[in-house]
Each structure stands twice: as structure tokens, then as C-alpha cells.
Amino acid sequence: MKIDGRFWLTKEGQSFLGSGRIELLERIDKIGSIHAAAKEMKMSYKAAWERINGMNALADQPLIERTTGGKGGGGTKLTPYARELIATFHRFNELHRQFIDRFSEAGNDPERLARILSRTFLTTSARNQLPSVLKEIHTNGLHSTLTLALSGSDVMRSTITAKSVLNMGLTVGCDTYAIIKSSDIHVVSTPPSSDAEDNVLAGTVETLETSGVNIEIGLRLDGGTFLIALEKQDSLQNLQVGMTAYAIISPLHIIIGL
Known part of the structure; x- marks a missing residue:
């Protein structure tokens, strides 16, 4: 169906x-x-x-x-x-x-549809509220690292407490939101080294909007997800609309929502 x-x-x-x-x-x-x-x-x-x-x-x-x-x-x-x-x-x-x-996305599963409905009307102050699917959970002591699949082929990791995983009832395959403040996303024109612990997501700069000493960057990831980052103008690396850029996000700065 x-x-x-x-x-x-x-x-x-x-x-x-x-x-x-x-x-x-x-x-x-x-x-x-x-x-x-x-x-x-x-x-x-x-x-x-x-x-x-x-x-x-x-x-x-x-x-x-x-x-x-x-x-x-x-x-x-x-x-x-x-x-x-x-x-x-x-x-x-x-x-x-x-x-x-x-x-x-719910297919013929009405319970999954109910979860999607509850996610559809989620409201937070964070600019980035990204629908995702939980693919992996790795727990080490007090913390768990979650692997999240975004739309397309984009994947990111989030680190939360192991108790939060239990309290939220998170399981592999469940639908989630990756919630990220725009100020917690750093956009660069050159990718960091491959052994970086942070999430590094490639995309194309779609918008640049200046306001005072800040600049808002709209980055369309290769998989189709749209991110909004807020940077200080003096920290930018000559970004321009249409160029390839990379979003750097710490796993500690990605909040999980249901």
C-alpha cells in the first residue's frame, strides 16, 4: 500500500x-x-x-x-x-x-505513520531540524554514538548519553530528528583531514546573507538536505554562492528529537 x-x-x-x-x-x-x-x-x-x-x-x-x-x-x-x-x-x-x-515513508505501518505525524509538527528554536533514520547505536560507558541517515546519501553521527537512548526508546530503524543550532555548524571551503572526529558533509553554497558582523550560509548537501549555518564574517574562507563547501558539525552538538 x-x-x-x-x-x-x-x-x-x-x-x-x-x-x-x-x-x-x-x-x-x-x-x-x-x-x-x-x-x-x-x-x-x-x-x-x-x-x-x-x-x-x-x-x-x-x-x-x-x-x-x-x-x-x-x-x-x-x-x-x-x-x-x-x-x-x-x-x-x-x-x-x-x-x-x-x-x-510509513508504508502500511499505521504506528510508524503516527510517529511521522508527531515529528511533522515538532517545533524548536533550532534552525536545522533534519528528518533522519537511526541506522546504528554504539554504546561506550555513559555515552552512545548514533549513526543517522539523512535524505539522499548523507550520514551523520550524534553523541548522546546512554540513558537518553533508553529513556527515549531509541532503536535501530526508528525515525528521528537531528536538531542542530545554526551557530554549531562551521562551513569551510576546504575539507579537513579524513581522520577528523567531527561530521564533515559536502554540499553547495546556495545562499549568503549578511547581517551586522554575522553571515548566514545556506548549504545544500549532496544528498539534498538543506543546512543553515551562522558564522562571523571574519571567519569565512571567501565563500561564494555556487561553490562547493563543507559543513563541520561536532557529534556532541546534534540533539535527537522524536
Whole structure:
């Protein structure tokens, strides 16, 4: 089994925007003709008009406007309001898909879905809250080192107390959050030696934002995870957007959440 779901926007209890209606509007915008757009979608002109009228009846402003005369003999085009609605729909649909994909990790295990749901609504002050799966637990005396698999191929280690492992009921295969303060991530342009005890994760600098003496760095790891680091400007190594860089994180600075 796989969890799935279609995304619709409703208004006043009625269906307003769905993927089919958005496609119709986009084809009208591209072609400039309701008739031609309907033909491309293999629907009748009457059916296309009914969809447009239904949307117009619920919309705050008109979605289409007719043009007459001119070299092309007139046609139909979308209003700026309609283009804004299309952009809004696509953004909501993207977030909905991410939401569904997150749930699909549960497979046919409702208890795992319940754990994923509880993680989805976790709120902390830390900027980095990374979904992960616990792959290994190695306990040595009072401390345990956890190996966490992030999205893609990225892996990091976290060191917590052995009592915390027991109190939290952590087991191999369970879903966790790796929680890291942005100030606990150091970004460098040259990787340290291979025998370093810290986590060293390669990625690409996506954003650099300066504020006072600090600079916020957005680093997209090779596996797809996005990290936010906060550095002093005078500690940077000439980082630039688009260049390869490395996030250095102590295992002691990674908090585990459920």
C-alpha cells in the first residue's frame, strides 16, 4: 500500500481549483483560445466553458478576458489575477506533495505513520531540524554514538548519553530528528583531514546573507538536505554562492528529537 492524495482548493464549500482546471487555464494562456485549449485536452468547448464559468463564479476577480480585432482576429487571455492563482496553486500543490511523500515513508505501518505525524509538527528554536533514520547505536560507558541517515546519501553521527537512548526508546530503524543550532555548524571551503572526529558533509553554497558582523550560509548537501549555518564574517574562507563547501558539525552538538 501507498499513501496518496489529490490536491484541490475549495471555496464556499465548492471545488474551485484542481490540476485539470489549472491545466486548462495554462493552455488558454499559451494558445489564446478556449476552443483550441479544449481540443488539446480532448474535451468539448461546452465542458471547457462550464469549468471556466464555475471558476469565475467563485473567484474574487475575472479569470479570463476577451480580445477583439487586431492582426490575429482576437482571442482569449488570462487576467493577472488568474496568473497569481495559478502560481499559488502550484506552490500549495508542491507542499501537499511533500506532505504526502513524507507520509508515504510509513508504508502500511499505521504506528510508524503516527510517529511521522508527531515529528511533522515538532517545533524548536533550532534552525536545522533534519528528518533522519537511526541506522546504528554504539554504546561506550555513559555515552552512545548514533549513526543517522539523512535524505539522499548523507550520514551523520550524534553523541548522546546512554540513558537518553533508553529513556527515549531509541532503536535501530526508528525515525528521528537531528536538531542542530545554526551557530554549531562551521562551513569551510576546504575539507579537513579524513581522520577528523567531527561530521564533515559536502554540499553547495546556495545562499549568503549578511547581517551586522554575522553571515548566514545556506548549504545544500549532496544528498539534498538543506543546512543553515551562522558564522562571523571574519571567519569565512571567501565563500561564494555556487561553490562547493563543507559543513563541520561536532557529534556532541546534534540533539535527537522524536
